[in-house]
Amino acid sequence: MGMQGKNIFSGLCLAALLVALWHLWPGGGNLRAAAMLRDYAGSTPAPAFPSDLDWINTGGRALSLADLKGRVVLLDFWTYGCINCQHIIPDLKKLQAKYGAALVVIGVHSAKFAREGKTGNIRKIALRYGRTEPIVNDKDFQIWRAYGVHAWPTLALIDPQGRAIGKIAGEGHYELLDEIIGGVIAQFAKTEQINRTLLPFTSTVSMPDTPLLFPGKVLADAAGGRLFIADSNHNRIVVTDFAGKVRAVIGGGESGLRDGDFVQARFHGPQGMTLADGNTLYVADTLNHAIRKVDLRAHTVSTVAGTGEQQYLRGDDYPAKNTPLNSPWDVLWHDGVLYIAMAGQHQLWTYEPASKKLAAFAGDRREALDDGPRRSASFNQPSGLAVADGKLYVADAEASAIRAIELSGGEVSTLVGTGLFEFGDRDGVGKQVLLQHPLGISAWDGQLYLADTYNGKLKKLEPRRRRVVTLTGELDEPGGLDIANGKVYIADTNHHAIKVYDLETEQLASLHLTGWPAVQPNSD
Numbered sequence: 001m002g003m004q005g006k007n008i009f010s011g012l013c014l015a016a017l018l019v020a021l022w023h024l025w026p027g028g029g030n031l032r033a034a035a036m037l038r039d040y041a042g043s044t045p046a047p048a049f050p051s052d053l054d055w056i057n058t059g060g061r062a063l064s065l066a067d068l069k070g071r072v073v074l075l076d077f078w079t080y081g082c083i084n085c086q087h088i089i090p091d092l093k094k095l096q097a098k099y100g101a102a103l104v105v106i107g108v109h110s111a112k113f114a115r116e117g118k119t120g121n122i123r124k125i126a127l128r129y130g131r132t133e134p135i136v137n138d139k140d141f142q143i144w145r146a147y148g149v150h151a152w153p154t155l156a157l158i159d160p161q162g163r164a165i166g167k168i169a170g171e172g173h174y175e176l177l178d179e180i181i182g183g184v185i186a187q188f189a190k191t192e193q194i195n196r197t198l199l200p201f202t203s204t205v206s207m208p209d210t211p212l213l214f215p216g217k218v219l220a221d222a223a224g225g226r227l228f229i230a231d232s233n234h235n236r237i238v239v240t241d242f243a244g245k246v247r248a249v250i251g252g253g254e255s256g257l258r259d260g261d262f263v264q265a266r267f268h269g270p271q272g273m274t275l276a277d278g279n280t281l282y283v284a285d286t287l288n289h290a291i292r293k294v295d296l297r298a299h300t301v302s303t304v305a306g307t308g309e310q311q312y313l314r315g316d317d318y319p320a321k322n323t324p325l326n327s328p329w330d331v332l333w334h335d336g337v338l339y340i341a342m343a344g345q346h347q348l349w350t351y352e353p354a355s356k357k358l359a360a361f362a363g364d365r366r367e368a369l370d371d372g373p374r375r376s377a378s379f380n381q382p383s384g385l386a387v388a389d390g391k392l393y394v395a396d397a398e399a400s401a402i403r404a405i406e407l408s409g410g411e412v413s414t415l416v417g418t419g420l421f422e423f424g425d426r427d428g429v430g431k432q433v434l435l436q437h438p439l440g441i442s443a444w445d446g447q448l449y450l451a452d453t454y455n456g457k458l459k460k461l462e463p464r465r466r467r468v469v470t471l472t473g474e475l476d477e478p479g480g481l482d483i484a485n486g487k488v489y490i491a492d493t494n495h496h497a498i499k500v501y502d503l504e505t506e507q508l509a510s511l512h513l514t515g516w517p518a519v520q521p522n523s524d
Contacts, residue, residue, distance in 0.1 A: 031157060031166040031173075031180060040184040042163025046073075046156075047146035049136065054119040056126055056135040059201040063106070063134055065162045070195025072184050073158035074105045074177070075167075077138075077149050079112040080125040081398065081437050081454070083327055083343050083381050084171045085153045087310060089129055091174040095181060096133065101196045102185050107135035110144040112152070113423060113437055115454040115477075124477075124494050127207065128214045128233060134201075157181070160188045160195070172312075210496040211513050212238070216286075217330065217440065217480030218491045218498060219273040227489060227511075228281065229498060230270045230480070237270060237283060237294070238513070242484070244498075245515040250294060250301065257288045257308040265301035267292065272330030272341065272385070272480070276353075282338055284328040291320070291328060291340065291351060305351055305358055313345055316360040320351055323358060329439075330480075332385040332392070334407075339392060341382040348374075348382060348394065348405075362405055362412060369399045369419055377412035379403065380420060384451070384480065388443035393463075395441040395450065400434065402441065402450065402461060415448075415466050425455045430466040435459070440480035440491070444503075449488055451478040458490060458501055458508075472501055472508045 034040060048065055055062050065073070076092060078085035092105050107126075111117035117139040126135055138144055147156050147167065156167035157180060165184065168176065188194050207213065213233035220227055226247065229238040236252035248262060256266030269287030276282060281294040282304075290306025304320055311324035327344030338351040339361065347363030361374065368378035384395030387407075393415075394403040401417020416433040424434030440451030448461040450468075456475045461468050476494035483489070488501040489511070498511040 031155075031168040031176060034157075034166045035176060035180055035183075038183065040159065040165060040180060040187050041161070042159045042165045044164055046158045046162055046164040047143070050142050053139075053142075054137040056119065056123050056137070057132055057201075058134045061201055063136070065158065067199075068104050068158075069162060070160050070193060071101070072099070072103045072160060072181050074103060074181070075108050075143075075147070075156040075158070076105060077108045077110055077144060077147070077152060077154040077156070079110060079152050080116050080122065080129075081113060081381075082152045083398075086129065087171045087327070087344065088153055088155075088173075089131065091171075091177070092133070093130075094174065095177060098178070099181055099185065101198050102194050103181060104199065105133040107131060107133055108138050108143050109135055110138040110141050110149070110152070112421070113454050115436060121477075157184070159184055160193050207233075208496060211516070212496050212498070214493050214496060215479070215491040215498065216269070216271040216493060217273060217284075218482050218489045219275070219281075220482040220484035220487075220489045221275060222484035224278055227498070228273050229491065230273060230283070232269050232271060232286075232479075232493075235267045235269065237267070237273065237281075240511075240513060242487075244511045244513045246513055246517065248296075248299075249517060255287065257285070257290060257303065259302045260300065262299050262301070265292075272328075272332075274331045274333040274338070276333045276338070282331050282333060284331045284340065286327055286329055286343075289325040289327060289344075291325070291331065291338070304353070304356070310344065313342075313347075313349075313360070318358045320356050320358045325358075329381075329383040330385045332387060334387045334392070339385055339387075341385050341394065343381045343383050343397075346379045346381060348379070348385075348392075362410075367398065367420070369396070369401055369414060369417060371403075371412050371414055374405055374410040374412050383439045384441040386441045386443040386448065388446070388448075388463075391463075393441055393443065393448060395438045397437050397439055397453070400436055400438065402435075402438070402448065404463065415461065415463060416468060423454075425452075425457070427459070427468050427470055429468075433466070433468045435468075440478060442482045442488070444483040444488075449481060449483060451475075451481045451490065453477050453479060453493075458488060471506070474508060475499065 151169040154169045157165040216232040217230040237250040239248040251265045251267045255268035258266035271286045272284040279297040283292040289310045306325040309324040329343040330341040340349040348361045363379045366378045370378040380399035383397040386393040392405040400423040402415045426434040436454035439453040450459045479493040480491040490499040
């Protein structure tokens with residue numbers, strides 16, 4: 001057999017193998033195999049949805065595959081704290097907008113954390129993330145197992161006759177999904193098997209009309225008597241005094257990446273903030289994948305890092321201005337350097353204004369709980385930063401851990417937390433302690449204070465003894481906190497509020513915002 005014949009034979013054998021594997025795989029094979037074969041019809045019935053699960057955004061109706069006949073169905077297996085699951089939301093929206101009623105996206109929420117498994121909490125996060133597609137609470141992993149899923153996120157496609165086409169794990173698959181969905185619709189449209197009528201239900205969820213909307217982080221400036229609030233879902237920063245009187249509103253209205261004065265500027269889901277000096281505020285503009293600089297004297301906002309696009313950073317240093325970032329969740333200024341909790345990278349990065357450079361600081365990009373030298377240690381969606389006594393402390397959310405980095409020697413150690421799937425709500429010392437997805441951390445008077453987010457609690461951690469005690473509950477997924485003058489200011493995210501915990505009286509109170517300016521940048 002000649003070389004050309006051998007190549008053809010090898011190609012046919014590979015194709016046959018792909019077909020065999022594809023047909024045998026639970027829930028369909030890998031979508032890349034489907035794209036290679038260019039025959040987009042599935043061969044085996046897709047597993048049915050159990051009839052006793054809770055659904056969201058369907059008007060209370062449980063859906064079945066029979067209801068969806070004539071449409072391409074894209075199942076998105078997700079859990080709401082997962083940063084990679086959050087990254088694909090824009091792709092899902094883009095695909096839905098492109099293909100309309102011929103495509104039905106269904107979020108299959110298979111929870112990692114105990115709190116994530118409750119339908120009411122999924123409903124809140126769907127609102128927060130703007131997820132309006134049908135969502136099913138797969139709390140016992142029934143659909144997950146039926147489709148042979150092993151990771152978040154995983155995307156599975158079903159053809160218009162209810163047969164499994166295939167699935168693929170991870171993020172960054174828009175082009176592949178677009179190719180296959182377009183191919184499925186074109187193939188089935190030839191035999192008039194595509195239904196383009198709208199489904200007979202709509203979402204009944206609407207955003208609450210509250211002064212703050214899912215505030216994510218808060219920064220307390222004792223020297224200036226100011227409180228900076230990341231009013232995340234209003235896409236703005238609100239500046240108040242410690243009594244709650246509003247001094248300024250920075251940005252707002254529709255999301256966007258726009259520099260300019262406080263009225264012109266636009267953010268998208270801002271989170272962490274830090275002051276470099278009395279007039280310079282840095283902001284982790286999370287959903288813009290950017291770092292913004294706010295000149296509080298000139299009343300202007302500028303972008304110092306990021307482009308508005310998300311990118312996995314494979315190198316170790318970049319020019320800041322033209323480099324897409326990867327979900328920066330918190331920032332902290334210390335000794336002339338801006339430290340960045342780059343949640344999407346599972347790393348910490350730095351930005352130096354003098355050189356205008358970004359550099360990897362800690363983490364080897366793996367999602368794991370491994371200590372050691374900072375560049376070879378591993379992190380798990382770092383989401384909160386604090387500094388004290390020569391150490392950078394990290395709220396390592398997905399491992400429910402608190403980490404410490406020696407700024408002089410660079411060694412990483414774990415104060416509390418034992419693994420990616422070990423979490424709970426237990427006070428104690430060291431390995432006895434269980435947290436649940438902490439997003440916020442602040443240092444005060446030799447102690448660390450934690451927003452134990454999915455436990456809805458404020459906790460104190462003594463770093464030397466590694467002892468954790470609960471100070472108060474009554475919170476709903478607090479995303480951040482900071483301390484000034486003996487008071488802990490907490491972004492009580494799902495309550496759309498700022499709470500204040502007095503360390504002396506041990507009382508928790510709400511901060512009522514007053515004195516809103518007559519002109520606010522609330523709409524374009």
